Amino acid sequence: MTSSARGLAGRIFRVDEFGVVAALVALVLVIGAFHPAFLDVDQLVDVVAQAAFVGILACGMTYLLAMRELDLSVGSTYALSIVGAATLVQHGLDPWLGAAAGVVLGAFLGAVNGFIGEAVRIPSIITTLGTLSLYRGLALAVSDGRNVADLPRTHAFFTIVGGDLFGVPVPVWVLLVVALVLTVVLRGTRFGATVRAIGSNPDAARFSGISLPRTRVQVLTLSGALAGLSGMLTLAFFASGDPTIGNGYELQAIAAAIIGGTPLRGGSGTVWGSVLGAVILGTVASGLVYFGVPINWNLFATGVVILLAVAMDSLLRRRRAAASFL
Template identity: 55%
Template sequence: MCRRTLVNNIIDNSPQGRRPVNGLRSGARALLRQDFTGVLIATVVLVLVVGARDATFLEFGQLSQVLNQAAVVGVLACAMAYLLAMRELDLSVGSVLGLSALCGALLICAGLHPWLAAVSCVAAGALLGLVNGVLVDLLRLPSIVATLATLSTYRGLTHRLSEGKQVLGAALTDPFSRFFGWKLLGLGMNFWALAIVVAVLAVTLRNTPFGYRIRSIGSNPEAARFSGIPIRGVRLQVFVLAGVMGGIAGALTLGYFGVADPNAGSGYELQAIAAAVIGGTPLHGGRACVMGAALGAVPLEVVRTALAYFRIDINWNDFTTGAVILLAVGFASLLRRRSDARTPT
C-alpha cells in the first residue's frame, strides 16, 4: 500500500501528472476570457435567485418557456451584434418584426400557404432592411437618425394596414402552427431557430471574408477603405441582414402566437441592443460576440417572467432590467480585466 501511494505521488508530481491540472486551469482561464462568460454567469445567478424564492421556477418546463420566449429578441440581438461591430445601429428592428409578421398574416388571410407566407415575412424584412441600408449608405444619413425615422414609419404603416387590430394567421390546427408549438428535447422551435441563427452568424463572422470585412471596418474604417474593402457595399449588406433577422423574428412570432399584433416587437430594438452589449459586443466596433448576444436576451426575459411570475408591479420592469444590464456588463468587464491581467505578455 505504501509503495503504491509513493508511486502515485511521483506520477502526480511529474510533468505528465500536472498536465490535467494545467489543462483545467488553462481551460478555466480561456472560459473567463470569453465575451459571453459574464452574461452566462449572471444569468445562472439570476435564475438561482429567482428559484430560491419559488423552486417551481427552476423546473425544466418553466426554464424552457423562458428560453423559447427570449429567442425572438435573441435573433434580433444577433443582428445588432453585426451592426455594432461596424459601429452602426438599427433602431427599427422591432418595427420590422411587426410589419413583416403582419405581411405574413395578411397573405395567409388571402389564401397563401402558411409556409410561403413565412418566407414572405423574411423577404419583407429583407426589403425593409434594404430601405434602411439605402438611407444610410446612399443618402449618407447617420444610422441612428435613419432607423429612428423608419422605426416610426414602419410602425405607422403596420397600424394603417392592420387598422389597429390583430390579424389572424394560420389556424391552431394547421401543421404550420402545430410545428411552432412542437418541442424537441423539451425545447420549443423558437429556441432551435435561434440556435441555427447563432451557429450560422457566428461562423460567418469568424471564418468568412464577409465577417472579416465587418470587423475590419469597425476596427478602423480608414484603414479598411485604404485596403480596398467596399465599405458602402458591406454596410448595405449588413442592414439587409438585419432586416432578414427581423423578418425571421416576425415569422417566429406569427407561427408561435398565430396572430400578428400591430404592436408586436415594440421596444424590442432597445432590448436587442442591451442583449448584444450584455453579451460582450462593444459599442466602439471591431468585435462582436454572436453567442453572447443570444445569451444576453435570456436575463432580460428572466426578469420579465419573474415579475409576472411573482405578480410584482409591472412598473418595476424597466428599473429591474436596467439593474440587470449594469450588473451583467460590469461583471463581464471585471472578468475580462482580471483575465487580461493574469495573461502573460
C-alpha cells in the same frame, strides 16, 4: 481533441462568454432559492422560448454593433413582417409561402434602411430612427390598427413551427441554429472579418479596399431578415398578426448584445453572448413575476441590468489594459 476540433470550438465559443453563462446560472439559482418552482425544467424552457424572439434580433444587432452601427427599426420591421405575412395568409396564400414572404419583406426593409442611409449619407442610427416610426405606421395602416386574425390554425405551418420538437419549442431550435451559423460566419469567414475590420478602424478598412457602404447595406439586410424570421416564429406561435407587437424590442435586442459582451466601440462581437443576454433579460422578467413585482417595473429592471453589464465590461477592460501595460 484534435487541433482542428479545438479550432472549430474556438470559433464557436469564447472564454468571455463563460462569464455570461456564470452570471445567468447565478441569477437562476438566486431566483430558485426563493422560488423553487422556477427551477422546474418546463419553466426554464419557457423562459428560453420567450427569449428566442428577441434573441434572434440580438444576433443581427451583434453584427451591427461590431461595425459601430445600430438598427432602431428592428422592432417595427418585426411587426410589419408579421402583419404583412398574416394579411397574405388571411387572403388565401399558403402559410409556408406567406412566412417566406415575411422573411423576404424583413430583408427588404433592412436593405431600404441601408440604401437610404447611403443615399443621404447619414448614420444608420438616424436612418432607422425614422424608419422605426415609418414601418410601425405601415403595420398599423395595413392592418387598420387591428389584429389580423382568422388564420388557418390547423395548417401544418402553425402546428409545426408553433409547436415543439423533441419537447423543446421550435423557436428555441431556430435560435440555436441561427446563433451557430452567425457565429461561424462572424469568426471564420471573410465577411465576418470585414465586419470586424470596419468596426475596429473604419478609415483603415476603407484604405485597404473594403467597401463600407456595401457591407453596411448587407448587415442591415441581415438584421431585417432576422427580424422577419423572428416575426414568422411569432406568427406561428400566436396564429395572428398584432401591429403593436414588438414595441421596445429594438432596445431589448441592443441590451441583450451589450449584456452578452459585444462592446459599443465595435471591432468584435459575440453572437452566443447576445443570445445569453436575451435569456438573462427573460430570466429577470420572469423572476419579477415570481417575486410579485408589477410588470411595469420590467423596463426599470432592464435598465439596471444594462448599467451593471456596461459597468462590468468597462471594469474588465481597464483591468486587462493595466495587466498588459505591466
